[in-house]
Amino acid sequence: MLLFQLFFLTIFNGSLPELTKNSFLTFHSNEFFYTVDSDSVYVTTKGDLLEKWAHQIEWPHFNFKAINRSNEVILISDGGGVLYRFKDRFFERVDKSFEHRNKYRSNDFTFENKIFSYGGYGLFNVNPNLTFFNESNNEWSEFFYHPNYKSPPPRQLAIAQVKDSFFYVGGGTNKIINQQLDLAHSPLDDFWKLDLNTHSWEFLGSLNEDFFNISKEVLFLPETVRGAYKGGCLAIFRGKVFWLDISNNSVKEFNDVNPILLEGIEFIDFNPSTNLFMFSKLIHNSNKYRFVFMTPSELLGDSVTEHQLYTIENKNELYFFSLILVFVIIFGVYLKTKTKSNYSIILANLNSIQKELSLEEFSILNQLIKDHPKAVSFPSILSFFEPNLSYESRVKKLRLSILRIDDVLKTYTKSKNSILKFRQNQDDRRIKEVYIH
Numbered sequence: 001m002l003l004f005q006l007f008f009l010t011i012f013n014g015s016l017p018e019l020t021k022n023s024f025l026t027f028h029s030n031e032f033f034y035t036v037d038s039d040s041v042y043v044t045t046k047g048d049l050l051e052k053w054a055h056q057i058e059w060p061h062f063n064f065k066a067i068n069r070s071n072e073v074i075l076i077s078d079g080g081g082v083l084y085r086f087k088d089r090f091f092e093r094v095d096k097s098f099e100h101r102n103k104y105r106s107n108d109f110t111f112e113n114k115i116f117s118y119g120g121y122g123l124f125n126v127n128p129n130l131t132f133f134n135e136s137n138n139e140w141s142e143f144f145y146h147p148n149y150k151s152p153p154p155r156q157l158a159i160a161q162v163k164d165s166f167f168y169v170g171g172g173t174n175k176i177i178n179q180q181l182d183l184a185h186s187p188l189d190d191f192w193k194l195d196l197n198t199h200s201w202e203f204l205g206s207l208n209e210d211f212f213n214i215s216k217e218v219l220f221l222p223e224t225v226r227g228a229y230k231g232g233c234l235a236i237f238r239g240k241v242f243w244l245d246i247s248n249n250s251v252k253e254f255n256d257v258n259p260i261l262l263e264g265i266e267f268i269d270f271n272p273s274t275n276l277f278m279f280s281k282l283i284h285n286s287n288k289y290r291f292v293f294m295t296p297s298e299l300l301g302d303s304v305t306e307h308q309l310y311t312i313e314n315k316n317e318l319y320f321f322s323l324i325l326v327f328v329i330i331f332g333v334y335l336k337t338k339t340k341s342n343y344s345i346i347l348a349n350l351n352s353i354q355k356e357l358s359l360e361e362f363s364i365l366n367q368l369i370k371d372h373p374k375a376v377s378f379p380s381i382l383s384f385f386e387p388n389l390s391y392e393s394r395v396k397k398l399r400l401s402i403l404r405i406d407d408v409l410k411t412y413t414k415s416k417n418s419i420l421k422f423r424q425n426q427d428d429r430r431i432k433e434v435y436i437h
Contacts, residue, residue: 016290041053082095096139103127105157126173157173167196173186173188174188230243240259254303254304365405378434379431419436
């Protein structure tokens with residue numbers, strides 16, 4: 001473990017120096033803001049009186065994200081892996097890891113004094129993993145999700161927050177490959193909550209379609225500047241500022257922001273100890289950044305409009321299956337007086353059939369029952385499978401699922417022939433359809 005001491009040099013009046021992109025890192029601790037470049041550390045409370053220290057650190061780069069813990073700051077390499085601790089004017093590298101390079105644009109946070117990193121992009125993939133830094137061996141480990149709960153798809157550039165023992169996350173983008181084999185990033189509109197004690201995920205809802213008429217493509221662009229603020233996430237883009245609070249399903253728009261102030265902002269940091277923002281602004285003629293300090297009222301104003309962030313969707317499986325059960329009972333009584341067709345036998349045994357099928361398989365069967373006697377097109381039921389899978393993979397899984405459903409139905413109907421039949425769509429013969437015979 002290496003220990004670096006910061007040597008005190010001088011105190012002087014003046015503003016922070018102008019610095020070029022990727023040549024510095026910033027963070028706050030207690031009442032101070034810190035800016036670190038290749039040879040010095042600048043310390044200030046509000047940008048006027050500064051301390052300047054010379055350091056002896058050879059930073060591998062300046063792409064670090066800061067996490068505040070009690071009486072110390074943790075600096076995590078943007079790609080993951082490398083980790084420094086700053087405490088009492090000392091920098092100390094504490095990991096026994098390496099540059100992971102798969103955590104770019106991840107969400108990093110602390111819970112019960114542990115450091116966590118969720119999602120991110122690297123090594124040609126967007127990942128869904130939550131990892132934590134294990135201080136018993138100074139290496140990173142995976143935080144496993146409970147297998148009985150559905151978890152969110154992979155994402156980067158998400159918004160997130162921690163409240164009590166829950167980690168909230170939503171939005172962001174995932175990687176997709178189009179039919180021309182071009183790489184693109186698809187925006188996500190889902191919001192989730194992870195119980196950090198039970199390791200179980202819960203789906204909360206989808207992005208409010210009337211969210212200021214702002215498209216999710218804009219909200220989750222890499223150019224959107226984000227920063228932690230009063231327990232939520234501050235998002236700056238297209239001359240506007242929003243505060244997003246997933247835990248309370250709220251988004252606030254600040255109406256009195258001067259758009260000129262927002263031009264050229266590269267990063268923003270809020271220090272709750274002094275109730276001050278520190279942010280950088282690009283000076284176009286020199287291609288350097290200067291630092292600005294403002295109170296929330298100076299930067300954001302006092303006029304706020306509040307909206308719902310996401311639409312809550314009731315996906316209670318117990319409620320859903322209870323309705324199916326009622327449906328089966330009603331039809332069971334009715335079918336006692338009718339000829340026992342394959343369809344009626346399936347309805348009468350739907351509860352037992354459900355226990356032999358996976359969630360995706362039962363969803364497909366339920367759609368076939370709902371649309372009977374009409375056929376169901378393949379494209380309309382591909383959505384029951386994971387959206388991050390390729391089109392070919394979903395088609396393959398669909399065919400295997402249909403074969404599995406057919407085997408189960410043949411057992412209950414005591415039929416030697418297939419219960420599920422296929423045909424081409426009458427209007428477009430390229431589209432395949434399936435129906436209950």
